[in-house]
Amino acid sequence: MKPVRILVTGGTIDKVHDPYTEALAFAADGSTQIPEILHYGRCHFPVTQVAMMLDSLNMTDDHREMLAQTIRAATEDALVVTHGTSTMGDTARYLDTALKGQPKTVVLTGAMRPFSLFHSDGPFNLGGAIIAAQCLPAGVHGVMNGRVFVAGNLKKNTDLGRFDV
Amino acid sequence: MKPVRILVTGGTIDKVHDPYTEALAFAADGSTQIPEILHYGRCHFPVTQVAMMLDSLNMTDDHREMLAQTIRAATEDALVVTHGTSTMGDTARYLDTALKGQPKTVVLTGAMRPFSLFHSDGPFNLGGAIIAAQCLPAGVHGVMNGRVFVAGNLKKNTDLGRFDV
Amino acid sequence: MKPVRILVTGGTIDKVHDPYTEALAFAADGSTQIPEILHYGRCHFPVTQVAMMLDSLNMTDDHREMLAQTIRAATEDALVVTHGTSTMGDTARYLDTALKGQPKTVVLTGAMRPFSLFHSDGPFNLGGAIIAAQCLPAGVHGVMNGRVFVAGNLKKNTDLGRFDV
Amino acid sequence: MKPVRILVTGGTIDKVHDPYTEALAFAADGSTQIPEILHYGRCHFPVTQVAMMLDSLNMTDDHREMLAQTIRAATEDALVVTHGTSTMGDTARYLDTALKGQPKTVVLTGAMRPFSLFHSDGPFNLGGAIIAAQCLPAGVHGVMNGRVFVAGNLKKNTDLGRFDV
Numbered sequence: 321m322k323p324v325r326i327l328v329t330g331g332t333i334d335k336v337h338d339p340y341t342e343a344l345a346f347a348a349d350g351s352t353q354i355p356e357i358l359h360y361g362r363c364h365f366p367v368t369q370v371a372m373m374l375d376s377l378n379m380t381d382d383h384r385e386m387l388a389q390t391i392r393a394a395t396e397d398a399l400v401v402t403h404g405t406s407t408m409g410d411t412a413r414y415l416d417t418a419l420k421g422q423p424k425t426v427v428l429t430g431a432m433r434p435f436s437l438f439h440s441d442g443p444f445n446l447g448g449a450i451i452a453a454q455c456l457p458a459g460v461h462g463v464m465n466g467r468v469f470v471a472g473n474l475k476k477n478t479d480l481g482r483f484d485v
Numbered sequence: 486m487k488p489v490r491i492l493v494t495g496g497t498i499d500k501v502h503d504p505y506t507e508a509l510a511f512a513a514d515g516s517t518q519i520p521e522i523l524h525y526g527r528c529h530f531p532v533t534q535v536a537m538m539l540d541s542l543n544m545t546d547d548h549r550e551m552l553a554q555t556i557r558a559a560t561e562d563a564l565v566v567t568h569g570t571s572t573m574g575d576t577a578r579y580l581d582t583a584l585k586g587q588p589k590t591v592v593l594t595g596a597m598r599p600f601s602l603f604h605s606d607g608p609f610n611l612g613g614a615i616i617a618a619q620c621l622p623a624g625v626h627g628v629m630n631g632r633v634f635v636a637g638n639l640k641k642n643t644d645l646g647r648f649d650v
Numbered sequence: 651m652k653p654v655r656i657l658v659t660g661g662t663i664d665k666v667h668d669p670y671t672e673a674l675a676f677a678a679d680g681s682t683q684i685p686e687i688l689h690y691g692r693c694h695f696p697v698t699q700v701a702m703m704l705d706s707l708n709m710t711d712d713h714r715e716m717l718a719q720t721i722r723a724a725t726e727d728a729l730v731v732t733h734g735t736s737t738m739g740d741t742a743r744y745l746d747t748a749l750k751g752q753p754k755t756v757v758l759t760g761a762m763r764p765f766s767l768f769h770s771d772g773p774f775n776l777g778g779a780i781i782a783a784q785c786l787p788a789g790v791h792g793v794m795n796g797r798v799f800v801a802g803n804l805k806k807n808t809d810l811g812r813f814d815v
Numbered sequence: 816m817k818p819v820r821i822l823v824t825g826g827t828i829d830k831v832h833d834p835y836t837e838a839l840a841f842a843a844d845g846s847t848q849i850p851e852i853l854h855y856g857r858c859h860f861p862v863t864q865v866a867m868m869l870d871s872l873n874m875t876d877d878h879r880e881m882l883a884q885t886i887r888a889a890t891e892d893a894l895v896v897t898h899g900t901s902t903m904g905d906t907a908r909y910l911d912t913a914l915k916g917q918p919k920t921v922v923l924t925g926a927m928r929p930f931s932l933f934h935s936d937g938p939f940n941l942g943g944a945i946i947a948a949q950c951l952p953a954g955v956h957g958v959m960n961g962r963v964f965v966a967g968n969l970k971k972n973t974d975l976g977r978f979d980v
Contacts, residue, residue: 321632321650324631332672337674337763337764337767339762339763339811340808340811342662342674343674344667344672344673344674357609358631360604360605360606360609361606361609361610361630361631362597362606362609362630362646362647362648363606363609363630363631363632363647364630364647365631365632366631432527432669433667433669434667436767437667437766437767437768438603438767438768438769438933439525439768440525441525441526441527441528443608443609443612444522444525444526444527444528444608444609444611444612445526445612446609446612447608447609447610447611447612447613447631448612448613448615448616449616450613450631451613451614451616451617451620451628451631451633452616452620454632454633455616455617455620455621455633456620463616465526465527465528465529466489466523466526466528466530466531466612466615466616467486467528467530467619468616468619468620478670481527481669481670482527482528482529483527485486497837502839502928502929502932504927504928504976505973505976507827507839508839509832509837509838509839597834598832598834599832601932602832602931602932602933603768603932603933603934604933643835646834646835651962651980654961687939688961690934690935690936690939691936691939691940691960691961692927692936692939692960692976692977692978693936693939693960693961693962693977694960694977695961695962696961762857768933769855770855771855771856771857771858773938773939773942774852774855774856774857774858774938774939774941774942775856775942776939776942777938777939777940777941777942777943777961778942778943778945778946779946780943780961781943781944781946781947781950781958781961781963782946782950784962784963785946785947785950785951785963786950793946795856795857795858795859796819796853796856796858796860796861796942796945796946797816797858797860797949798946798949798950811857812857812858812859813857815816
């Protein structure tokens, strides 16, 4: 078993329903849902680290650079990055360039429906990403909806509501 | 994307609650829950085939031989087998021998808690197995609870209630 | 058993998550979630009628007059009205005046969290409202979060995120 | 608002899935799921008391006598009793006789599917029972699946899988 680190950046997978505003938003205390997904998946070995908690539409290259530095500094070589679906591909391509030559396998994943709403694709996607981070060679990939994408091909299909070729 | 075939053999992942008998059992019509897991995972490309619908304690080597023949006959080279947790390792080792030399990547998976009860590890495990079937070389593996096991090491940890080293 | 009619007007209880827009909204086909709540509650005798499908902030006195006419015309004397939480009390007070002297027991209810998101208060509230419609005398009441309110006292406690005294 | 006491006696509503034995059973620590149902129903005022934790097939008249004494001793006049479905009617009729002349409104309820499995009728039934305990006159009733039953008529319809006339 390879040690795996999960870097949380926010995105739909981590949103919760706020009954006061009736909106989907991050938890008021900034906490992440990822440990609960791991708990129900009975998957206890990855380390979870909240790097930032952003809607991916608000992710800038400054955020991406910070993320690349966090990945370089990690003791693990297998990393999963949870990310919003809108700009997941942009971050993948940024990291692909920024981490060139690094011995790191980085797998981006997320969800089309928040985990906290049930019937989410989050557990299915995260389960796939954790396996991919252990199986794939060094480089940046995305895992969504049962598929593996190289960074250059990672893009939400907004017509179908999933990641697809 | 590699074409993936999912062979259903039953097991806990496919059990449902029967309010009449108050027991967990397979659906009376023999149907499987796997397409519903794929639906919520927004994963539409694998073919699902019910090979048998068994509690894994009732799986014999005759069943395993039938499964090996079904795998050999499949047009896909990437196969996921859903299976009960009690004898998943035994089936993996049987298939490992029976499929020696075949160009097939076979990944066994299942769940400790039925999918139909929610909070199941089934979507997390199946999401991982479908990725592993596309990433791993030919051979028989198991994917449970975030880990990849070679056939020889696949065994439920009954003390911890999960698959572990 | 008294025959019960459920009049659907929309509100949070009926919202679903749209993965394309990432918003909570009514189903694109205008359908209601109430029959599914009844199905899981194993409660098959009420008649469900969609009167309108509105966010309660958009409910006007014209809508309320239409609702009063639908109630007067109903063959049942026990009626449940599902309604958004923001103006539930206003509608209750309007109906209380408009239905004066009618032999109708009207019970308004709804939810703080959409039914489709699970962990919703919808089933708990609807289960209470259907019982109240059979037990209470003619008049307009609200049932939310385990309490019965006369029309004059029905008001969301926005600080506590529930209906309370 | 009338103060309400909930007396827990066990039954299907309180069963959880044990992944080690793959059976439905009460939690190993004897704890009840009722506070969690109340939490999601945003219903915070009832007092919950575990009187016993039994499969209703194991409920004897000694248990029922203990329950009658607990009800007589309660400071509240509105009581909900959670109970297994198999002998709910027998307990209702025992209490009906034992509590004759007492100023207590007692409402039995439960579920055909455990709350912990989701898609349970438990929240719908408990929401109804709490309202009935506040609305009905003194006496013993049952509330299941949207209906109110007097003690004499309370009986599971095992063919339909619900409580029905």
